[in-house]
Amino acid sequence: MNPDWSMDPSGDLRQIFEEDVMNFKKGIVYFPVRHHSPACSYHVKNVIESYKPEIILIEGPESATPLIDILADQATEPPVSLYCTYEQDGERSAYYYPLLSYSPEYAALKLGTERQIPIRFIDLDFRHQNRTEEERQVEASLQDETLLAGSEFMKRLCDTFHCRSFHELWEKLFEIPGTASTTTVFARNVFTYCTLSRLCYTDHELALSGDVEREVHMRMQIAGASRDYKRVLVITGGFHTYALLQRHIEGNAETLSHLSLPKKSTAAPHQPFTLQKENVMTEKTVVSDPAVTDHQVYPMVYTFAEADRLNGYASGMPYVNYYQMVWNEMQKHSTHPFHRAGLSFLAQLTRHLRNRNEAVSTSDAIEAYRMIQGLADLRGKREGGVFELLDASLSSFVKGEHTLASDEPLEQLARMLTGDKIGSVAPNRLSIPIVEDFKKHSMVFKLNLKVTAKHQKTLDLYAKPQHRRLSQWFHCVSFLVPNFAVRQSGPDWVAFKDMSLVRETWSYSYSSRIEARWIECSIYGGTVQEAAVRKIEQAAAEIPEHHSEKMVELLLQACLMGLEDMVHRLFDGVKAALLLDGSFLSLCRTLNVLNRMQQHTRLLGLSPDIRLPELIHEAFDQAVRQMLQLGHTHPDEHALITQSLKLLFMLSTASGERYDRETFRLHLDELLADNGLPAQLEGSCTAISVGLGNRSKEEIVLRAKGYMRGTPEKMRKTASYLHGVFAVARDALLYDDTLLMELNHLIAELPYEDFISMVPELRLAFTYFSPMEADLVAERVAKMLETDVEELDRPPVDEQLLQSARSMDQALREEFAKWSLT
Known part of the structure; x- marks a missing residue:
């Protein structure tokens, strides 16, 4: 029509x-x-x-x-785009002009x-x-x-x-x-x-x-x-x-x-x-805007997915791959380009669904084809277009009710209609060196940049040097352009989890927005490695000189990226920051990172260097010197301080290491002599001091009694004290009945409301015990109460049922009394 x-x-x-x-x-x-x-x-x-x-x-x-x-x-093979950037009033903006x-x-x-x-x-x-x-934060279309x-x-x-x-x-x-x-x-x-x-x-x-x-x-x-x-x-x-x-x-x-x-x-x-x-x-x-500065235009690749209106692109039509096929038919002077395009997509969809073992028959495909033609006639169209194709597929391939579970045919069709093609730009004098370096390394590492689909690479970090180099390169790229590659599994250097894993899995996906980010990174250098070094230098210059934690994070990042020269320069920055850092928590976090790096020097590719052990000793000594400030800290920091004290304790007892243990002991004694020391930190310091041999194990129980049998205010802090003890020395409860008996006495004597308010902290304190250790404690509690462990596992009687039984018992007693029955 x-x-x-x-x-x-x-x-x-x-x-x-x-x-x-x-x-x-x-x-x-x-x-x-x-x-x-x-x-x-x-x-x-x-x-x-x-x-x-x-x-x-x-x-x-x-x-x-x-x-x-x-x-x-x-x-040059479309899709391609012009990438236009400019600065206006100090803000950077960018636009795409896709073709x-x-x-x-x-x-x-x-x-x-x-x-x-x-x-x-x-x-x-x-x-x-x-x-x-x-x-302003999102690139738009011209x-x-x-x-x-x-x-x-x-x-x-x-x-x-x-x-x-x-x-x-x-x-x-x-x-x-x-x-x-x-x-x-x-x-x-x-x-x-x-x-x-x-x-x-x-x-x-x-x-x-x-x-x-x-x-x-x-x-x-x-x-x-x-x-x-x-x-x-x-x-x-x-x-x-x-x-x-x-x-x-x-x-x-x-x-x-x-x-x-x-x-x-x-x-x-x-x-x-x-x-x-x-x-x-x-x-x-019309006047020119003097606020617009640093204007640049680059040719770059683009993708079907980004050009699709359904993915947020502000111009043009949806289903890019579909109209590409229509255009191809037009170029062949086909009299029915939409008819042929629809037939091709129906064949592709049917083939895909059969490969996925979906219940699709030849008659379903035939019916879909007939429905495209029928819908076109009904709607007054010369040929059936993409919307007739979608409606026919919904009717013919989705069995029963259309739900998430039955939506696979339409989801696959949508992916096919959009396509995953990436264009290419002819070699030219305007090629950005860092973009070319990125593509060259991608080719060396056999990464697929031809389509927009997500790809995976599994790397054997210890067995294959090439995989180790690829891991370093992925870390470099992620530091500069975070959206290109994401680590799915492997050693987690941020949370220090899964450090024993020897394989690393990365997923990556390429698009024009990735190339745009590389264009923006060109101000840092002509290669990926140069840009990473320059950006780290810039980040290091912006870190306050007393923030050792931030500086050591950059050091770790440089190690993961394999930037050896930068690593040696950052050693000096970390050492200078350690001498100026007055925060106990910051120093301990720095110490933890340095210690992890020493434990995994092979994985990080670090050459034997005496500077790393020296930095660890310096961080230990600086942290110990700041311990005396812990008596007046915020309650929200107590859990972190407890873990930091535990780290100092573990390092001080490590064999073959020469840390200043004497100063550590003296500062623990000074903290324990402070009556204002928070209960959780008192528990941690007491357990550490016992572990170092400065105090007897009985002191843990003695200080616990001070809380459990003290004033109501002291009694309410018992759970915090136990939390600190268990974080360092769980054996204080596992192999000594004295503390267990005191805890039982506390629970028996506590008013109901105070006990209910203490339960969350008690639960938190007992999370340090493994399931096997919890079973061992349960056996000792059962023995102390002269019962079986199975009795402890039985669900408690419902409170309302007990109240009802009590009322019924009272009523029976009163009735018996009326009849003089005993």
């Missing part, structure tokens, strides 16, 4: 189109398009063939004009280059529009079609034609009948519908979007080209075409002021757009 002119009864738009848009007798021909539309590309090629322009002007960043030869090179093989702009680039026709981009390099802080797709006019058309979305409407009115229409009729329809969408917005709304300023700039470029060339072809988004017609802006501003949307019972959210001459921005009002 072809669109009609019912929305323009006066015929003003028809007249404007015939006189000023597609008038081959004039010096300028405007061809309105929708970005990434196969039908528009088909007719763009036709108009170039028939009009034979002397120059082609395309909506695109003007500073990218020198890159046209690269984009049109035979070695698919069926983008009208790319079709014009290719054909124009083949015919040796000069080509220029005429749009602004950046967009001035009001954006929220969140929007081809944003939000206003076109979201206009009130398009919404009403969707209702009129019973389409579920703007994309379905566009496919029905333009894509499917596109090749059957003449180029003039097709362009007229695109111009009409896009212009009527524009009329839904006020001047103020268009100015806020940045479109007005862009259109003024494009008019200036068109005017300049028209002075030098007799036949100028202008290819822009249909939403902008009317605004580019100079005569109607300057002389006939009121021509369309009476046009508005058809009236409905409810008012439209926007007032109709009217061109008031005093409100029109002209060339004289």
Whole structure:
């Protein structure tokens, strides 16, 4: 079904189109398009063939004009993109200008280059529009079609034609009948519908979007080209075409002021757009923005997944791979490109589902094919498009109710329709060294950058040197571009877990956004390793000189990345920070990292170096010197302090090491002499002092009695004390009944409310015991209570049942008393 002119009864738009848009007798021909539309590309090629322009002007960043030869090179394979970056008011922004093989702009680039026709981009390099802080953090598209797709006019058309979305409407009115229409009729329809969408917005709304300023700039470029060339072809988004017609802006501003949307019972959210001459921005009002600095444009690869409208891309159509196949059929001059594309995807889907052992028969596929044709006839379409394909697949391949469990056919079809292709850019003088170095190493390590799917690499860190080098490279890349590779399993150097594992698994996925991040990293160096070194140096310079914990994290990162020279330089930084660091916790965390590094020197690839043991001793001594400040610390830090004291204790008792144990003992004694020492830390210090041989085991029980048999306030701190003891010396409860008996006495004497409030802390304290140790404690408790362990495992009697039984017992006693029964 072809669109009609019912929305323009006066015929003003028809007249404007015939006189000023597609008038081959004039010096300028405007061809309105929708970005990434196969039908528009088909007719763009036709108009170039028939009009034979002397120059082609395309909506695109003007500073990218020198890159046209690269984009049109035979070695460049779409999807590709221009990556535009600039700084404005101190904030960095970026935009993409994607090109698919069926983008009208790319079709014009290719054909124009083949015919040796000069080509220029005429749009602004950046967009001035009001954006929220969140929007500034996300790269946008220079081809944003939000206003076109979201206009009130398009919404009403969707209702009129019973389409579920703007994309379905566009496919029905333009894509499917596109090749059957003449180029003039097709362009007229695109111009009409896009212009009527524009009329839904006020001047103020268009100015806020940045479109007005862009259109003024494009008019200036068109005017300049028209002075030098007799036949100028202008290819822009249909939403902008009317605004580019100079005569109607300057002389006939009121021509369309009476046009508005058809009236409905409810008012439209926007007032109709009217061109008031005093409100029109002209060339004289355009000034360059001095706040925009450091503007750059690069050619880069792009992906089908990123170009898909369903993945958040703001222009073009969804299901990129589907329309790529439609375009391929158009190039073969197929009379039914949508029919052939749908048949191909049905065959692929059926094959995939059978390989997955899904219950799909040949009759299901045949029925789906018939349904595509039937739905197309029912909906008044020349051929069945992608939405008929989706509906037919839902009906034929999803058995029973459509749920998450039965959604596999549609999920797979969606993946196929989107595709996973990554383009390539021809070698050129603008190649970014760090991007080339990244790709070269990816090739050496046999990483797949050809598709956007996630891939996995399992590395044997000890057995294969090449795997060790790849692990270091992955760490380098993750440090610079976090989204490319993610470690799935293996030694965890952040939480120090799974350190005994000898294999490491990484997942990685490549996309244009990864390449964009590499372009941004080019300021750090020409290779991945150089950039990593420079970024670490920058990070080290930003760390306060007394933060040893942050400095040692950088040291560990450099070790994981295999940056040996940087490691030796960071040793000096860590040592200097240790001497200035006055935080006990920070020093102990630094000590823990250094100790872990010494335990895994082979995994980290560290050469025997006397400096690492020296740093560990220095960190130990500095931490011990700061112990006396622990008497007045925040309760939230007590758990971390307990673990830090335990680390010092373990190192001080290690055989073959010469730590300052005497100072450690003296400071423990001073802490235990402090009556204000928090209960948890008192428990830890007491257990450590007993472990060092400074005190007898009885002191643990003696201090516990002080809590358990003390004042109510002291009794409430018993669980915290036990928490500290168990964190260091669980054997105090495992092999000595004295402490167990005292704990039993405490539980028996505590008021009910105090016991309930203490239960969470008691539970936490007992989490240090393994299941086997907990069973051993249970056996000793059962023996002490003269019962069996099985009795302890029985569920308690419900409290309400006990109360009911007690009430019943009391009632029976009273009744017996009345009858003098005993």
